[in-house]
Amino acid sequence: MIESVSDREVVSSGAVWEPLVGYSRAVRVGSWISVAGTTAAGPDGAPVGGDDVAEQTREAIRRIEAALAQVGAGLGDVVRTRMFVTDITRWEEVGRAHGEFLADIRPASSMVQVSALIDPRLLVEVEADAVLG
Template identity: 60%
Template sequence: MQRNTYSTGTAWEPRVGYSRAVRVGPYISVSGTTATDASGQVVGEGDVYAQTAQALRNIQAALEALGGRMEHVIRTRMYVMDISLWGDVGRAHGEVFGTIRPATSMVEVSRLIDPVMLVEIEADAIIPD
């Protein structure tokens, strides 16, 4: 099967050796995605809802670059710095996936790569024939 990758062009990708997203056949896996803008700056500092919404927009861009759409997402994984804020994270996730309803998980982690980041999200999608 053909393998296609999508890169955002950040310095992290070649340094760590990963792609923002990879498509093999009908499957797309999107790497852990945070709330950064096109210049790599964190959006929504101190606001987990705003960061979740931005991370989901970044996931959408990665999916679309590889021929996918949000409605193709079958699973998300959310890593949060403070699980007590799950309602705000869930609200942003629900606004995007309310009718799609992928399988998901949300876990609290002790740290993300940048202390300003409050949430990181992974996504898996299957493109229908």
């Protein structure tokens, strides 16, 4: 669902906690688009990909791509990504999955270890910023 408030477009993933927490999957203001931290959490809470951190990364990026499409953008417009991982020793698995989608685009990127995500089964969360034009 896209909601437009003047020059601000808001994309919702439909998650019940979006209004509770007060966030959107993505926000576009002018040519700038920010996509919120995205995980592989399935409808039942279990992550798509199980404990495969690379598959969780792929799923998060696919969801980011879908959110970007709702505001007229794509992965080719991404200028920055941030990856939050619960086990930095698995950085290469996450990095290779990221590269499957973004190697030719090569956005500025960060990967940091965090102590936990909202569900202990989630191993990675990805954010993205994109610019049109």
